[in-house]
Amino acid sequence: MSGKARPGYVTVRGAREHNLKNVDLDVPRDALVVFTGVSGSGKSSLAFGTLYAEAQRRYLESVSPYARRLFHQMPVPQVDEIDGLPPAVALQQQRGTPTTRSSVGSVTTLSNSLRMLYSRAGDYPPGQELLYAESFSPNTPEGACPQCHGLGRVYEATEASMVPDDTLTIRERAVAAWPTAWHGQNLRDILVTLGYDVDTPWRELPKKTRDWILFTDEQPTVPVYAGLTPEETKRALKRKETPSYQGTFTGARKYVLQTFATTESASMKKRVARYMVSTECPACRGRRLRPEALSVTFAGHDIMELARLPLQRLARTMAPYAAGTAKVSAKQRAEHPEKLIVTQRIAQDVMARLDVLLDLGLGYLALDRGTPTLSPGELQRLRLATQVRSNLFGVVYVLDEPSAGLHPADTVALLRALDRLKAGGNSLFVVEHALDVIRHADWLVDVGPAAGEGGGEVLYSGAPEGLKAVTASQTRRYLFPEEAPPARAPRPPQGWLKLAGVTRNNLHRLSCEFPLGVLTTVTGVSGSGKSSLVSQVLVELVARALGHEPEAAPEEGDELEQQAPETLEGHITAGLEGIRRLVRVDQKPIGRTPRSNLATYTGLFDHVRKLFAATKTAKSRRYDAGRFSFNVAKGRCANCEGEGFVMVELLFLPSVYAPCPVCGGARYNAKTLEVTYRERNVAEVLAMTVDAAWDFFADEPPLRRALEVLRDVGLGYLRLGQPATELSGGEAQRIKLATELQRAARGSMLYILDEPTTGLHPADVERLVAQLQKLVDAGNTVIAVEHDMRVVAASDWVIDIGPGAGEEGGRIVAAGPPSTVATIADSRTAPYLKRFLA
Ligand code: ADP
Ligand code: ADP
Ligand code: ZN
Ligand code: ZN
Numbered sequence: 081m082s083g084k085a086r087p088g089y090v091t092v093r094g095a096r097e098h099n100l101k102n103v104d105l106d107v108p109r110d111a112l113v114v115f116t117g118v119s120g121s122g123k124s125s126l127a128f129g130t131l132y133a134e135a136q137r138r139y140l141e142s143v144s145p146y147a148r149r150l151f152h153q154m155p156v157p158q159v160d161e162i163d164g165l166p167p168a169v170a171l172q173q174q175r176g177t178p179t180t181r182s183s184v185g186s187v188t189t190l191s192n193s194l195r196m197l198y199s200r201a202g203d204y205p206p207g208q209e210l211l212y213a214e215s216f217s218p219n220t221p222e223g224a225c226p227q228c229h230g231l232g233r234v235y236e237a238t239e240a241s242m243v244p245d246d247t248l249t250i251r252e253r254a255v256a257a258w259p260t261a262w263h264g265q266n267l268r269d270i271l272v273t274l275g276y277d278v279d280t281p282w283r284e285l286p287k288k289t290r291d292w293i294l295f296t297d298e299q300p301t302v303p304v305y306a307g308l309t310p311e312e313t314k315r316a317l318k319r320k321e322t323p324s325y326q327g328t329f330t331g332a333r334k335y336v337l338q339t340f341a342t343t344e345s346a347s348m349k350k351r352v353a354r355y356m357v358s359t360e361c362p363a364c365r366g367r368r369l370r371p372e373a374l375s376v377t378f379a380g381h382d383i384m385e386l387a388r389l390p391l392q393r394l395a396r397t398m399a400p401y402a403a404g405t406a407k408v409s410a411k412q413r414a415e416h417p418e419k420l421i422v423t424q425r426i427a428q429d430v431m432a433r434l435d436v437l438l439d440l441g442l443g444y445l446a447l448d449r450g451t452p453t454l455s456p457g458e459l460q461r462l463r464l465a466t467q468v469r470s471n472l473f474g475v476v477y478v479l480d481e482p483s484a485g486l487h488p489a490d491t492v493a494l495l496r497a498l499d500r501l502k503a504g505g506n507s508l509f510v511v512e513h514a515l516d517v518i519r520h521a522d523w524l525v526d527v528g529p530a531a532g533e534g535g536g537e538v539l540y541s542g543a544p545e546g547l548k549a550v551t552a553s554q555t556r557r558y559l560f561p562e563e564a565p566p567a568r569a570p571r572p573p574q575g576w577l578k579l580a581g582v583t584r585n586n587l588h589r590l591s592c593e594f595p596l597g598v599l600t601t602v603t604g605v606s607g608s609g610k611s612s613l614v615s616q617v618l619v620e621l622v623a624r625a626l627g628h629e630p631e632a633a634p635e636e637g638d639e640l641e642q643q644a645p646e647t648l649e650g651h652i653t654a655g656l657e658g659i660r661r662l663v664r665v666d667q668k669p670i671g672r673t674p675r676s677n678l679a680t681y682t683g684l685f686d687h688v689r690k691l692f693a694a695t696k697t698a699k700s701r702r703y704d705a706g707r708f709s710f711n712v713a714k715g716r717c718a719n720c721e722g723e724g725f726v727m728v729e730l731l732f733l734p735s736v737y738a739p740c741p742v743c744g745g746a747r748y749n750a751k752t753l754e755v756t757y758r759e760r761n762v763a764e765v766l767a768m769t770v771d772a773a774w775d776f777f778a779d780e781p782p783l784r785r786a787l788e789v790l791r792d793v794g795l796g797y798l799r800l801g802q803p804a805t806e807l808s809g810g811e812a813q814r815i816k817l818a819t820e821l822q823r824a825a826r827g828s829m830l831y832i833l834d835e836p837t838t839g840l841h842p843a844d845v846e847r848l849v850a851q852l853q854k855l856v857d858a859g860n861t862v863i864a865v866e867h868d869m870r871v872v873a874a875s876d877w878v879i880d881i882g883p884g885a886g887e888e889g890g891r892i893v894a895a896g897p898p899s900t901v902a903t904i905a906d907s908r909t910a911p912y913l914k915r916f917l918a
Contacts, residue, residue, distance in 0.1 A: 662830050
C-alpha cells in the first residue's frame, strides 16, 4: 500500500472498469455514500465492478490461500490503486429468479430461533421427551412428516389425471401420461401382444382392464412384433415367429411416480408432474412435520401456525414473553424457573430482529413465505434487516437501489435501517435513484454525464448541496428543481373495466373499476395489495376472458414443490369490449440462458442476419441468414457451440465460466467471421451498444426504428448481444416495453406494468413516461403499479390501495385524478403526491 492514503477515506486511482474513464475518487468511510447518474453512466461499474470486486478479492485472498487459485478466474477490476478499503458485503438485487428453495424464515434465520424456542421452551404433552431443534424442521429426517417427506402435500396418479381424454383409444394415446415417441409405442405394442384391445375408446374398456394398464405393479416381459396389426401379431405369436425384440411393460402410475422420483431431467419431471394430482397430506394436514413435533406448542400454537402468522402478529404474540409479562401459571413459575429464563432470552432475540423487519415495512410477510414469491426489493430488504442485527463492524455494505419497490412512506424506515448500520461503525455505498435517499446521503458521487461512452466520469464527489453548482450533472436538475412541473389536465376516462368479488392474498371480495383509454397508476405501501390486484387478478381475469394462453409456468425449480397456486376468485362485470389484447410488461427475464439476448428477443437480429446474408461474400459462398445465428451449427464456433463461454469445473467449488479458447468469446467460426458488412463482422455488431448500432445502421430504416425505441426507454447503453442472464429485472422490463412499442399499436390494447421505473434515473423516468403517454395517445390503456410520485402525478387516474400492508391493507382508499387523491386524508400516498402537483 502506498502512503498516499487519506485517513478515514477510501481512495481510488485510475479506475477503468467498463466505461470508466481513468477515474480518481476519494469517499469517506463510516458514511452513507450514494452513487447517482443516468442508467449506464457507470455507477455500478464504480461501486460494484471496482470497489466491491476489489474488496471481495482481497478478502478471499486473506481468508483462503486455496481461493488464490481462483483469482485467475475472478475478474480483476481495471484500476491502478485502491487504498483504505474495508471488507465488503454486497446486497445486490437478484438478477433473474432465485433458484433455491428458501423462505423468509430461513433467509432471516428466524426459523432457527423458533425451533430453538420450541425445543427448549415449548409446552410438551405429558410424558413426551424433549425434542432437538432439528426435529422442528420439515427439511430434516428427524422433523419431516414421514408420509409426505415434509412437503405437506401428497402426489397421486389417478385415472383422471393420467387419461385426460377418455374418448380416445389406446392407439390414439388415451394414456397421455405414458412416454411419447418410441417408448410409448413400445408400451402399446406390448399391450397388443398381451391381447388388449387398443382400438376401442378408453371409456368403453372394462374397468379391470383399465385398472391393470394404469395401476399394476407387474412388469411382464413379452415378445414384441413391431409394425404388425393386432391380427398379425396374434398369428405371429401362434407360429412362434422371431419377434422384433422382447419388451417389458410398465403400468402408467408406476412409470409416472418412478420417473418423478428418479429422473434428473427437469423437463421430464415437469412432463410427468402434469399427470399427477396433489392433495394436502392427510397425516400432517399440510403442516409438514412429524406428529411429535406438532404436539409441542408455544403460546398455544404449534410451530407451523406461528410460521404462518404475519410478522406483525408474530411480534404481538412474542412481545409479552420477551418482556416477561406473559401469563404463565404460578405452578410453572415455581417448577420450571429455568424454562422461563430461556423463553425470555430467545423471545428477546426474536423481538429485536422482528423490530428491524417491521421497521423496514415487512411486517406483512410470514416466515413460511417462499422467497420465489417475493419481489427482489423485498428480498434485499430482508437481507438488509438480517445484516442490521448481525453486529458486524467496520465493513462496507454495497447496495443496489434499496428503495426499489418501496412507497415513499416505507423509504423513511429504510433510511433508519441504513443509519443504524452506519451507527454500528460501518460504511455504506449505495447506488440509488430515489431523491429521498439521495438527499439523505452524507456524500454524493455523481457519475455521468450520459450513458456508456458518453459517461464514465465522476462529475461530482462531496456533500449533496455542492451538486447544485455542477451544471453538467443530470441529477442536479431533479435534486434542486427550479420550477414546479407544468400543471396538466388529466385525460377523461373513455370507459370502465369493472371487476367484482376479487379475493386473493389480502384482498377480500373487492370491487374495483379501472378507467379505459387513460394512464392509471396504482399506488400504496409495500404489501398493501397492488400486485395481487393488478399483476395477478387483473392480468389473469382479462387473459382468461380474452382467451389468451395462460402464462408459461416458471421453468426453474420444482413445480410441485412450489406453493400451490391460489384459486382465482373474482370476475369482470363490464368493459371487456374496450380491450382487444392484453400486454403484460413485467420484470421476468427475457430468457434464462446466454443464448437469448437483447438482439434476439426484440427481433433486431433477424434484420442484422439478413443484411449479412445479402453481402457479396455471403452470396458467393451461399451463406444464408441462418449461417449468422449462433444457435445454428453451420456458422457458430464448434467448440463452445455458440455460447462464447465454456464451463470450467473446479474441485469443491462452484464451476465458473471462462471465455471459449477457440473463438475467444466471439461465438462464431472463423469462416463466418470473414463475412463483413460495412467492415464489421457479425460478432462485432453484437458487441455494439444500442447507441453505436443506431449510428452504424443509419440507412436501415427498420433497424433504426427498433433501435430508436430502445434508446427511448433508456437502454442505449446495452450491447446488442448482452445475454439475457446479465440483465436486471428493470432492464428486461424495458426491453419488453420497447419490443411492444415498435409494433404498430392499433389501439384498444391494455398494457399492464409493474414498477416500470425500477433502476431508472429521474431523467430516464421522464423519457419512459413520455413513451407511456404516447401509447395512451394512440388509443390504448396503460395501468402501472408505481411508487415514483412524479409518474403518479403525470398519470390521469390514481387507485390507492391500503391503507396499510397485509391485513391492514387490501382496500381501495382513494381513486380519482391525482389532484383528488392528493386530498384524501386516509391515503398514505396523498402527502407525497401533493408535493409533485403544481
Ligand atoms: P449504471 O450502474 O450507471 O447503470 P453500469 O456501470 O452498469 O452503469 O454500466 C456502465 C457502462 O458499462 C455501460 O455502457 C454498460 O453497457 C457497460 N457495462 C456494464 N457491465 C458490463 C460488462 N459486464 N461488460 C461490458 N460492459 C459492461
Ligand atoms: P404490494 O404489491 O402492494 O406490495 P402484494 O399484492 O404483493 O402487495 O401483497 C399483498 C399481501 O398479500 C401481503 O400481505 C403479501 O404478503 C401477500 N401475498 C402476496 N403474494 C403472496 C403469495 N404468493 N403468497 C402468499 N401471500 C402473498
Ligand atoms: Zn405430511
Ligand atoms: Zn467458441
